[in-house]
Amino acid sequence: MQGTRTLEVFVLTVMLGLFLAGMLSGDAVQTLHGFFRLQVTPARLVSDFTAVAGVGPTLLNVAAVGCLGYLFLILNKLQVSGAGLAALFTMMGFAFFGKTLFNCIPIMLGVSVSALVVKKKPQDYALIAMFGTAMGPLITFIAFELGMRRIFALPGSFAVGILTGIVMPPLAIAMLRLHQGYNLYNIGLSAGFVGLFTASLSHAAGADILPLAMWSTAVEPLLVAVVPVIALLAIVCIVAESPRRVGQGLAEAFRDFRKILTMSGRLPSDFADYVSPKGALLNAAVLGILFWLGMVLLGAPFNGPVLGGMFTIVGFSFFGKHPKNVLPVVCGVLVAIFLFGKDIYAPTPLLAILFGTALAPLAGEFGPAIGFLAGFLHLVIVDRTSVWHGGMDLYNNGFAAGLTATLIVSIIEWYRSTRNE
Amino acid sequence: MKRHELYVQLISELANYILRGNPKKMVISLHMEPDGFHIAAIDDRPRTDEEIAEIEHSLMLHQRPELASYYGTMVGHDLLGSARLELIGFQVKGVKVERIPEGGVMINLWVGSEDFDPGLFTINEKARGV
Numbered sequence: 001m002q003g004t005r006t007l008e009v010f011v012l013t014v015m016l017g018l019f020l021a022g023m024l025s026g027d028a029v030q031t032l033h034g035f036f037r038l039q040v041t042p043a044r045l046v047s048d049f050t051a052v053a054g055v056g057p058t059l060l061n062v063a064a065v066g067c068l069g070y071l072f073l074i075l076n077k078l079q080v081s082g083a084g085l086a087a088l089f090t091m092m093g094f095a096f097f098g099k100t101l102f103n104c105i106p107i108m109l110g111v112s113v114s115a116l117v118v119k120k121k122p123q124d125y126a127l128i129a130m131f132g133t134a135m136g137p138l139i140t141f142i143a144f145e146l147g148m149r150r151i152f153a154l155p156g157s158f159a160v161g162i163l164t165g166i167v168m169p170p171l172a173i174a175m176l177r178l179h180q181g182y183n184l185y186n187i188g189l190s191a192g193f194v195g196l197f198t199a200s201l202s203h204a205a206g207a208d209i210l211p212l213a214m215w216s217t218a219v220e221p222l223l224v225a226v227v228p229v230i231a232l233l234a235i236v237c238i239v240a241e242s243p244r245r246v247g248q249g250l251a252e253a254f255r256d257f258r259k260i261l262t263m264s265g266r267l268p269s270d271f272a273d274y275v276s277p278k279g280a281l282l283n284a285a286v287l288g289i290l291f292w293l294g295m296v297l298l299g300a301p302f303n304g305p306v307l308g309g310m311f312t313i314v315g316f317s318f319f320g321k322h323p324k325n326v327l328p329v330v331c332g333v334l335v336a337i338f339l340f341g342k343d344i345y346a347p348t349p350l351l352a353i354l355f356g357t358a359l360a361p362l363a364g365e366f367g368p369a370i371g372f373l374a375g376f377l378h379l380v381i382v383d384r385t386s387v388w389h390g391g392m393d394l395y396n397n398g399f400a401a402g403l404t405a406t407l408i409v410s411i412i413e414w415y416r417s418t419r420n421e
Numbered sequence: 422m423k424r425h426e427l428y429v430q431l432i433s434e435l436a437n438y439i440l441r442g443n444p445k446k447m448v449i450s451l452h453m454e455p456d457g458f459h460i461a462a463i464d465d466r467p468r469t470d471e472e473i474a475e476i477e478h479s480l481m482l483h484q485r486p487e488l489a490s491y492y493g494t495m496v497g498h499d500l501l502g503s504a505r506l507e508l509i510g511f512q513v514k515g516v517k518v519e520r521i522p523e524g525g526v527m528i529n530l531w532v533g534s535e536d537f538d539p540g541l542f543t544i545n546e547k548a549r550g551v
Contacts, residue, residue, distance in 0.1 A: 078487055115490075124490035173494045180501055181492070266502060268492035273485075274478075274507065365502045413501045 007277050007318075008080040010237045011088055014230055015066040018092075022059030025222055031056040035064070040144050043098040043137040044212050045391035046347050048304040050096065051216035055223060058096055058304060065095035068104060069130050076123035082272035082280055082318035087130035089315025094134070096304035096311070098394045102143075103136030106158045110165015117166070125169050131187035132168040134395040135161075138198055141209070141392065164194060179405035181267035182365070184320045185358040188398015195389025195399075202390070209390030215347050216303040223302045227292040227310050234285040238278050253278035257286070264364030265320035272318050284317040287326070291354065294330075300350055309354025316357070325364035325371065326357040332375020342379070348386070352379050355397030359405060366412065378404045428458065430497025431509055431532065435462050437497075438504035442466045444525065457514065457533025465525040473518055473526060479506035480516040480530070 023031055034057025041052050049058040069091040073084055080088075091099060111129035112122035122129070142148070143157035171190040183189060202209050242249040256279025260271050271280040291313050300306055313321060333349075333356045336342075342349045356378045363371020382400035393399055432449055439447050444464035452459040468476075489511035496508040510516075515531035 076487075081485070083485075083488060120490060121486065124486045126487045127491050169491075172491065176492070176495055177498060180498075181495055182502075264503065266505075267495075268488050268507070270488070409501060416501070 004079050006237050006241050015063050018059045019063035022056045025056040035060045039100045039102040042145050043140040045386050045396055046305055047212050048097050048214045048216045050304045051214045055220050062092045062095040064101055065099050066092040076126045078123055078126055082270035086315040086319035087127055089311045093308035093311030094394050096308040099133055099136045103139040104133040106139055106161025107132050107165040110162035111168050114166045114169045128169050128172050134187055134191040134393055135164050138392050179402055180409050182361045182409055183358055183402040183405040184316055185395050185398025188395025189402025191393040192389055192399025195392035199390035211386050211391035217301045227288050231285040231288040234281040238281050253282040257282040260322050261324045264361050265325045266361040269320045280318045283322050284314050287317040288314045305351055309351055321357055321360045325360035328363040328368035328371030329356055329359045329375035332372040333379045336376045336379035348383050352382050358398055358401035374404055433497035434509055438506055439464045441504050460530045462528045465523055467524045468526055477518050480510045485511050
């Protein structure tokens with residue numbers, strides 16, 4: 001129980017810190033104005049909110065979307081667990097480049113309606129509702145990009161959001177079966193599926209949806225500092241659990257971290273529940289710093305999408321990712337980037353390094369060679385998938401990772417089940 | 422979910438777990454009541470105290486409706502890779518793991534709806550995880 005409380009304090013402090021940083025980074029009125037502007041801004045991939053409205057409004061949007069997710073957990077009487085943290089950090093991460101209060105709420109309502117339709121409680125589908133906000137850009141697209149009159153566009157976008165939420169649970173459950181839990185961003189595959197149909201419908205109606213390309217390269221010290229501060233906060237939370245025996249607390253966290261390294265990470269691997277919150281917090285700090293250092297050494301821009309990638313990694317370090325299962329995948333992505341002569345600083349390859357870690361369970365279960373192969377194939381396919389859904393699915397890497405995992409899992413399953421023993 | 426589907430899926434995942442230990446014998450029994458059921462699985466593979474504690478830990482994960490209704494749907498379906506007792510753990514009302522004289526273990530699972538009545542089964546306070 002104390003461990004769960006620690007996780008709750010951790011995420012609430014992160015949200016409070018982001019809110020204060022957003023409000024204090026500039027003129028408060030301007031920040032609020034920018035925040036409201038983000039709500040009506042096209043949110044399709046790639047819409048870097050730091051380039052659209054600046055750092056302050058973006059951080060405020062991240063904190064607001066995080067609060068929405070937290071309130072949703074509380075309303076559904078759910079604890080802040082490893083899975084909950086993964087969902088919260090994913091929501092916050094994508095609020096740097098696509099998610100807003102406006103486009104998240106209808107989907108969350110729709111998923112809750114879906115639960116009621118099959119006589120379940122909304123809490124049963126709470127994770128699907130939170131991750132399902134990946135389809136947020138569809139709502140913003142209908143409301144503000146289609147050119148409809150506002151009187152029809154706003155209720156229409158809300159209705160489409162609810163409908164999208166209603167179809168999300170059956171799709172999410174069916175897609176799990178395809179890759180068998182080896183793609184951590186399962187909703188990315190489900191949302192990509194929906195996005196594929198909506199983009200095709202739009203194309204059939206004569207309106208092609210082309211992905212956007214808003215990508216900041218400005219150096220913002222505040223954004224560079226966000227992930228190291230979160231990693232430091234994770235360490236402080238470990239120490240705060242047993243303030244009178246700091247050494248022992250850290251030793252226990254290290255022991256549990258080593259245990260996490262032995263796990264495959266296949267869905268659902270709630271490290272905070274299966275091992276301990278301390279070990280999961282240390283894992284989050286280590287992974288956060290590793291990827292932050294990687295981006296610094298690479299000279300990558302610390303913009304909205306890159307920070308979104310790192311937030312998602314921190315979140316999933318409570319729910320499937322650890323250094324041992326992500327590194328082979330990252331190596332595979334890097335080798336593919338260099339082999340095919342891609343520009344590593346372009347959005348797709350750079351984001352694939354971060355989000356391609358959705359395939360970490362393949363490395364965890366079948367070894368680093370399979371993880372490497374998965375990363376390699378992921379880079380190849382993710383380059384094309386965003387065009388298929390017109391940037392409507394924010395988890396484009398989750399979509400590509402789902403396809404990659406399905407391919408690899410099918411081959412391994414066929415080989416294992418048909419060869420003679 | 423139809424009840425017989427749940428029986429099949431839970432038994433399948435449990436059998437998958439036990440068979441991965443390469444036992445020579447495995448027995449699985451099912452006792453059904455209107456609001457719940459009891460599955461007992463027995464094998465002949467000796468296990469250490471640590472292994473038994475791990476089985477119990479996986480199965481005693483407290484009720485997690487958000488995981489059970491989403492990821493729990495994989496139980497008994499996707500058998501590639503290691504067996505996952507925690508998928509069963511999301512669904513159960515009570516668990517008891519004990520050594521049997523023949524050398525193996527007996528895993529008892531009680532699963533029930535909201536109206537589950539433990540009085541109909543041989544389930545005690547410890548097994549209910551309270």
